[in-house]
Amino acid sequence: MRLTNKIILASTNNHKLKEFQAIWKAYPEFEIIPVHEFIRNTEKLSFVETHNTFLDNAIAKSRLVSQCSHQVALGDDSGLEVDALAGKPGVHSFRYAKPPMGHAPYSRQEQDWANIELLLHELKPKRKPWKASFKCALALTIEGIMMLSEETLEGEIIETPQGNNGFGYDPVFIPQGFQKTLAEMADKEKNTISHRAKAVYQLIFKIKECTIVFAKP
Numbered sequence: 775m776r777l778t779n780k781i782i783l784a785s786t787n788n789h790k791l792k793e794f795q796a797i798w799k800a801y802p803e804f805e806i807i808p809v810h811e812f813i814r815n816t817e818k819l820s821f822v823e824t825h826n827t828f829l830d831n832a833i834a835k836s837r838l839v840s841q842c843s844h845q846v847a848l849g850d851d852s853g854l855e856v857d858a859l860a861g862k863p864g865v866h867s868f869r870y871a872k873p874p875m876g877h878a879p880y881s882r883q884e885q886d887w888a889n890i891e892l893l894l895h896e897l898k899p900k901r902k903p904w905k906a907s908f909k910c911a912l913a914l915t916i917e918g919i920m921m922l923s924e925e926t927l928e929g930e931i932i933e934t935p936q937g938n939n940g941f942g943y944d945p946v947f948i949p950q951g952f953q954k955t956l957a958e959m960a961d962k963e964k965n966t967i968s969h970r971a972k973a974v975y976q977l978i979f980k981i982k983e984c985t986i987v988f989a990k991p
Contacts, residue, residue, distance in 0.1 A: 780807050781914070784835035784849040787882075789941040790970075794850070797965050797974050812843040828852060828865060828911035829924060840915035852910040852969060854943050856893070856931060858900040863893065867942070886942055893943065894933055904931035906947065910969040912977050921980050925972035940964065 783794055783806050795806045825831045828851040836849025853867030863870040871888035873880055880888055897904050908927040913920055928950040935945035937957025944956035949967060956964050965971050 779803060780805050780845065782807050782809055782812055782839055782843055782845050782847045784809055784839040784847050786810070789882075790850060793961075793965065793968075793970060794848075794974070796961055797971050801978060806848070809839060812845060813839060823851065826865060828909050829913070829922065831865060832911040832913040833920065833922070836913035836915045836920065846914065846916045849913040849915070850910065850970070852908065854893075854947070855907050855909060856897065857905040859893075859896055862896075863889070882941075890935060890943060890946055893931070894946065897931060897933070905929075906931050908943075908947065908969040910973040912973045914977060914981070921977060921984070923973045923976040923980065925969050925976060927967065927969040927972070 781798075781804055783791055785791065786809065791806070791808055798804050798806050823831045823835065825834060831851035832849040834849070835851070836847045839845075839847035839849070851865070853864055855861045855864055867889070869885070871880075871885065871892040873888075906929060908929070910925050910927075912923045914922075929948050929952075930950075931943075931946050932948055932955065933946075935957070936955045937945050937959070939959065939961065940955075940957040944964075946955065948955050956968070
């Protein structure tokens with residue numbers, strides 16, 4: 775009998791994997807496992823990420839990975855919503871900026887900076903402060919049961935990126951009540967207040983409240 779319950783993270787984003795593993799360390803009975811250890815064709819995940827809400831995308835990824843692996847699967851979809859842009863980039867946060875015609879697909883790091891550049895370009899004519907929020911939706915599938923959670927981190931966008939930690943829009947997002955960006959925070963601090971951390975805490979509460987039993991073969 776193993777000592778931990780393995781949960782497959784339905785994402786190919788290594789930054790997210792690292793962040794989720796750090797957050798779930800507070801719950802040693804669970805172990806977050808990368809999807810490629812159970813599924814070879816991980817590009818399938820992008821095929822189902824076609825919905826209009828974070829929650830629907832998280833559900834689709836969780837369901838797909840659980841069906842393919844016959845294991846417990848955690849689907850995540852998260853992104854940035856900016857008030858002055860009517861909620862954009864929203865569910866398109868990851869691929870907000872498109873490569874120029876004839877340009878090779880962006881690397882993950884190139885994509886992050888292209889997204890930030892486009893975001894700041896679109897916000898330039900808008901009145902400050904640029905209020906925004908990070909959203910996270912989680913869907914956990916276990917033996918046909920699906921547990922859901924959604925959380926938000928409020929804050930605002932700044933016009934000059936600051937900090938070298940984190941990923942995505944972290945260098946231009948200052949959480950409400952703080953004087954520094956997410957990218958300027960140490961991992962431990964960020965993983966206490968982030969939208970993902972809050973969504974995980976809510977999910978764990980629901981698992982315990984509903985007395986969901988994890989199998990340990």
